[in-house]
Amino acid sequence: MTDDNAPVRFDTKIAVLLRDDLETWQRLNVTAFLVSGLGTQVPEVIGEPYADADDTPYLPMFRQPVMVFAGSKEILTGAHAKAVSRGVTLSVFTSDLFATGHDEANRAAVQAVRRDGMDLVGLAVHGPRNAVDKILKGASMHP
Numbered sequence: 162m163t164d165d166n167a168p169v170r171f172d173t174k175i176a177v178l179l180r181d182d183l184e185t186w187q188r189l190n191v192t193a194f195l196v197s198g199l200g201t202q203v204p205e206v207i208g209e210p211y212a213d214a215d216d217t218p219y220l221p222m223f224r225q226p227v228m229v230f231a232g233s234k235e236i237l238t239g240a241h242a243k244a245v246s247r248g249v250t251l252s253v254f255t256s257d258l259f260a261t262g263h264d265e266a267n268r269a270a271v272q273a274v275r276r277d278g279m280d281l282v283g284l285a286v287h288g289p290r291n292a293v294d295k296i297l298k299g300a301s302m303h304p
Contacts, residue, residue, distance in 0.1 A: 169225075171225045171290065172289065172290060173206075173225070173287060173288060173289060173290060173293075174225075174228065174286075174287070174288070174289075174290045174293040174294070175196070175199065175206060175223060175225060175226070175227045175228065175285070175286075175287050176227070176228045176229070176230060176285065176286050176287075176293050176296075176297055177191075177192050177195050177196060177227060177228070177229045177230065177283065177284070177285045178230045178231070178232055178236070178237055178240050178283060178284050178285075178286075178297060178300050179191060179192065179229065179230070179231050179232075179282070179283045179303065180231070180232070180233070180234055180237050180281065180282045180283065181231040181232055181233055182234075183282055183283075187259065187282070188303075191254045191282055191283040192229060192283070194252075194254055194258075195252045195253075195254055195283050195284065195285035196223075196227060196252075196285050198252050199223075199250065199252070199285065199287055200223070202250055203250055203287050206223050206224060206225065206287060207221050207222070207223065207224065208221050208222060208223065208224035209221055228302070229302070229303040230297055230300040230301060230302060230303055231300065231301055231302075231303045231304070232297075232299060232300035232301065234281070236299045236300050237281045237282075237283070237284065238281060239299070240284060240286075240296050240297055240299075240300065241253065241276075241279075241281055241284055243295065243296045244284065244286050244296050245276070247288065247292050247295075247296065249286050249287065249288030249289075249292060249293065249296065250286065250287040250288060251284060251285070251286050252284065252285045253271065253279065253281060253283070253284050254281070254282055254283040254284070255270065255271060255274065255279050255280050255281055255282060256280040256281075256282050257270040257271075257273075257274070257280065258270055258271075259282075
């Protein structure tokens with residue numbers, strides 16, 4: 162007999178790291194943007210569609226938890242460098258994106274700045290659990 166509600170230990174981890182000086186609305190906005198691309202690049206992180214007891218269909222969601230962390234600008238910069246060097250799936254959000262209004266402008270704002278000059282306010286990573294843990298070293302769980 163199996164327990165359908167038993168916790169599952171995943172080999173991979175999805176994590177968001179936010180700069181700790183963001184306002185609440187910024188934290189929510191950045192988190193939503195950062196995770197939005199993961200399913201397009203790593204389709205196995207997406208579960209099956211949902212339906213309620215009336216068979217109303219709902220979109221599928223991640224099949225594993227998304228862990229949200231906070232850290233200083235320095236921790237974010239270090240995490241970014243580690244994520245790039247490890248080759249994990251990565252998305253970034255820079256402070257410049259708060260002033261843009263659409264996807265094309267967002268991409269242009271990121272492309273205009275060299276990697277080591279980006280003013281990062283958030284990043285999302287997906288990869289092997291131990292690699293993600295090392296990337297996020299020094300960050301704390303988001304309050």
